[in-house]
Amino acid sequence: MPLIDSTQPELLLWAAMGYLLGSIPFGLILAKIMGLGNLRQIGSGNIGATNVLRTGNKAAAALTLLFDAAKGAVAVLLARAFAGEDAAQIAALMAFLGHCYPVWLSFKGGKGVATFLGLWLALDWRVGVACCLTWLVAAAIWRISSIGSLAAAALSTTWIVVLTDGSTFVLGIALTLLVYWRHNANVARIKAGTEPKIGKP
Numbered sequence: 001m002p003l004i005d006s007t008q009p010e011l012l013l014w015a016a017m018g019y020l021l022g023s024i025p026f027g028l029i030l031a032k033i034m035g036l037g038n039l040r041q042i043g044s045g046n047i048g049a050t051n052v053l054r055t056g057n058k059a060a061a062a063l064t065l066l067f068d069a070a071k072g073a074v075a076v077l078l079a080r081a082f083a084g085e086d087a088a089q090i091a092a093l094m095a096f097l098g099h100c101y102p103v104w105l106s107f108k109g110g111k112g113v114a115t116f117l118g119l120w121l122a123l124d125w126r127v128g129v130a131c132c133l134t135w136l137v138a139a140a141i142w143r144i145s146s147i148g149s150l151a152a153a154a155l156s157t158t159w160i161v162v163l164t165d166g167s168t169f170v171l172g173i174a175l176t177l178l179v180y181w182r183h184n185a186n187v188a189r190i191k192a193g194t195e196p197k198i199g200k201p
Contacts, residue, residue, distance in 0.1 A: 018091030022098025026067035048110035069118030076122035146186035153179035
């Protein structure tokens with residue numbers, strides 16, 4: 001845990017800011033703007049980049065990935081710049097929760113992986129890069145996005161211990177548990193052998 005230097009009102013402010021940034025549903029917005037239909041009625045119904053890819057529009061999927069990662073990074077960077085490291089970690093957690101449970105969508109959001117990667121790139125680029133590479137390797141081997149996501153989350157705390165001073169370890173545990181919670185249905189399908197490959201319905 002980082003030292004708590006910010007006041008309670010400051011932490012509450014950046015918690016709210018992180019949540020609001022994280023809750024922006026870029027997948028839904030881009031699908032509508034680009035005429036791809038209602039994302040809720042496509043594939044898994046998820047609002048993230050993997051489901052956007054199921055529309056067949058790779059550009060839309062790439063933009064969703066970029067924007068969902070960016071909102072996590074922006075939340076962290078703004079909180080760090082205007083408050084401190086404690087506020088940055090609070091903003092990171094709340095940005096992730098905002099993506100997964102956005103108030104605008106009746107708290108039914110995405111799995112949060114792009115936001116997870118983006119916030120780690122901003123919190124500590126070494127951990128962020130390691131998590132991105134973990135996702136890429138696992139996804140390339142199994143051709144299943146959720147396996148890449150679960151591998152990146154599972155190893156994130158290892159990268160924190162190996163590459164940093166460990167001040168983000170508690171946050172890392174919390175985010176890992178949340179990623180696994182959000183992927184419980186995927187885990188069941190992986191075990192059953194029915195989880196779709198990348199780009200498939």
